[in-house]
Amino acid sequence: MRAGGPLDAEMILSATEDVLRRHGPAKATVVDVGRALGVSHAAVYKHFPSKTALREAVSRRWLNQDRDALAAIASDSEIPPRQRLRSWLAALLASKRAKAHDDPELFAAYRILVTENSDAAAEHVTDLLRQLQGILADGVTSAVFRDADPAALALAVFSATTRFHHPAHTGDWQTPGVEDELDAVCTLLIDGLGHPDVHP
Amino acid sequence: MRAGGPLDAEMILSATEDVLRRHGPAKATVVDVGRALGVSHAAVYKHFPSKTALREAVSRRWLNQDRDALAAIASDSEIPPRQRLRSWLAALLASKRAKAHDDPELFAAYRILVTENSDAAAEHVTDLLRQLQGILADGVTSAVFRDADPAALALAVFSATTRFHHPAHTGDWQTPGVEDELDAVCTLLIDGLGHPDVHP
DNA sequence: TTGGTAACAGAATTCAAATTGTGTAACCTG
DNA sequence: CAGGTTACACAATTTGAATTCTGTTACCAA
Numbered sequence: 175m176r177a178g179g180p181l182d183a184e185m186i187l188s189a190t191e192d193v194l195r196r197h198g199p200a201k202a203t204v205v206d207v208g209r210a211l212g213v214s215h216a217a218v219y220k221h222f223p224s225k226t227a228l229r230e231a232v233s234r235r236w237l238n239q240d241r242d243a244l245a246a247i248a249s250d251s252e253i254p255p256r257q258r259l260r261s262w263l264a265a266l267l268a269s270k271r272a273k274a275h276d277d278p279e280l281f282a283a284y285r286i287l288v289t290e291n292s293d294a295a296a297e298h299v300t301d302l303l304r305q306l307q308g309i310l311a312d313g314v315t316s317a318v319f320r321d322a323d324p325a326a327l328a329l330a331v332f333s334a335t336t337r338f339h340h341p342a343h344t345g346d347w348q349t350p351g352v353e354d355e356l357d358a359v360c361t362l363l364i365d366g367l368g369h370p371d372v373h374p
Numbered sequence: 375m376r377a378g379g380p381l382d383a384e385m386i387l388s389a390t391e392d393v394l395r396r397h398g399p400a401k402a403t404v405v406d407v408g409r410a411l412g413v414s415h416a417a418v419y420k421h422f423p424s425k426t427a428l429r430e431a432v433s434r435r436w437l438n439q440d441r442d443a444l445a446a447i448a449s450d451s452e453i454p455p456r457q458r459l460r461s462w463l464a465a466l467l468a469s470k471r472a473k474a475h476d477d478p479e480l481f482a483a484y485r486i487l488v489t490e491n492s493d494a495a496a497e498h499v500t501d502l503l504r505q506l507q508g509i510l511a512d513g514v515t516s517a518v519f520r521d522a523d524p525a526a527l528a529l530a531v532f533s534a535t536t537r538f539h540h541p542a543h544t545g546d547w548q549t550p551g552v553e554d555e556l557d558a559v560c561t562l563l564i565d566g567l568g569h570p571d572v573h574p
Numbered sequence: 575t576t577g578g579t580a581a582c583a584g585a586a587t588t589c590a591a592a593t594t595g596t597g598t599a600a601c602c603t604g
Numbered sequence: 605c606a607g608g609t610t611a612c613a614c615a616a617t618t619t620g621a622a623t624t625c626t627g628t629t630a631c632c633a634a
Contacts, residue, residue, distance in 0.1 A: 180576090180577065180578085181577075181578085201587095203624085203625060203626085204625080204626070204627095205624080205625060205626090213577095213578075213579090214578080214579060214580075215625085215626080215627095216578080216579070216580080216627085216628085217577075217578060217579080219626090219627065219628085220576080220577060220578075221577090223627095224626085224627075225625090225626070225627090320565075326558060327562075329555065329558070330555070330558040330559050330561075330562050331562070333537050333538075333555055333558075333559050334534040334535070334537075334559045334562060334563070335534070336536050336537040336540075336543070337533050337534075337536040337537075337540075338533075340536075340537075340542070340543075342540070342542035342543070343536070343540075343542070355529065355530070355533055358526060358529070358530040358533075359530050359533055359534045361530075362527075362530050362531070362534060362562075362563050363534070363562050363563070365520075380606085380607065380608085381607075381608090401617095403594085403595060403596085404595080404596075404597095405594080405595060405596090413607095413608075413609090414608080414609065414610080415595085415596080415597095416597085416598085416608080416609070416610080417607075417608060417609080419596090419597070419598085420606080420607060420608075421607095423597095424596085424597075425595090425596070425597090
């Protein structure tokens with residue numbers, strides 16, 4: 175059960191993840207987490223003030239995996255902004271999709287946890303929006319994107335791709351054509367519906 | 375309770391709506407519907423084969439209200455396609471938003487009913503997509519939209535506006551800036567991120 | 575003094591018994 | 605015979621007693 179040394183936050187978070195996967199978020203108790211670690215449940219309370227705080231910490235850790243993976247793409251100035259936007263959005267879909275596909279129980283558990291803790295979700299959105307804004311700002315600087323407020327642009331792009339990253343649409347991500355649909359939306363966002371002739 | 379004449383489908387549907395509003399979808403029973411009409415529950419079964427069928431019928435009636443209201447805009451060839459697209463999407467948001475705001479209990483009830491009966495939801499989406507496709511086809515004909523498959527274009531536009539019509543995002547519709555956010559997305563869809571200079 | 579235990583009160587959850595609801599059948603009535 | 609009734613089997617839901625979980629306290633060990 176318990177590996178050599180004393181308990182630390184990371185061990186507890188990992189154990190919590192296991193318990194979540196096995197029992198689901200509704201039945202996962204801190205007694206279970208204690209048992210998984212070979213300690214009493216009171217020991218867990220030495221590290222986290224409440225069950226809610228523990229669930230929040232575990233949610234944050236999970237969301238931050240995506241954030242960190244995407245940050246690499248967002249800040250890669252080797253890739254031109256248009257392609258970078260496409261790659262970033264595709265990677266966002268791909269990483270969420272992979273999580274949902276590879277470990278459905280765990281994904282379902284986190285889905286519920288994150289909707290409960292809307293603070294963690296809101297901060298995650300803020301993080302992603304900041305990354306997106308960086309890409310768009312680069313595009314504005316290099317004059318491939320129209321000169322508008324990058325924050326407003328980021329929000330609009332994020333809104334327009336809701337179906338490809340919001341957990342409410344998890345079911346859609348398993349259908350074959352999703353990547354192509356995201357690609358079609360990207361094309362519309364980058365080039366618009368506008369016929370070349372109507373542009374000045 | 376029971377108004378003069380014999381029971382018909384419409385009377386039952388209206389009574390069902392009342393029961394749904396009062397008790398919510400989880401507690402609404404066909405015994406309640408019978409009671410509201412002053413008849414036994416078995417009388418309801420003379421008109422609908424099952425509780426599921428009754429719920430489906432009431433869902434369809436509800437969804438068709440929006441469909442019919444929007445059809446008027448979609449087929450109004452007086453309005454130029456670009457503006458028609460904007461108006462149609464704005465009206466879609468407005469009508470759902472109004473329902474959610476004016477009678478939250480009933481809206482919540484229908485939200486659950488419709489997610490249960492995914493057939494009705496799927497058909498509703500098909501209806502809306504057909505309307506949208508009509509607008510886009512007009513735009514392609516009059517050369518204000520790029521010459522692409524209107525069906526694919528419709529799907530992309532519908533996907534990109536998911537946040538403004540999908541019931542999972544009902545909460546967002548009450549926040550002050552939504553209409554402006556939809557407008558920003560519309561602008562992006564119509565004109566794209568592209569800077570005029572990069573167009574041929 | 576940090577990291578652990580066991581014991582506890584009150585809140586939350588489970589489980590089986592009792593109630594209520596669904597769908598059908600056999601039967602009236604204009 | 606269309607449109608209603610009552611009566612019924614069995615499925616689903618509610619209810620309340622018994623159990624389990626949360627968060628705290630008092631205490632122990634390195």
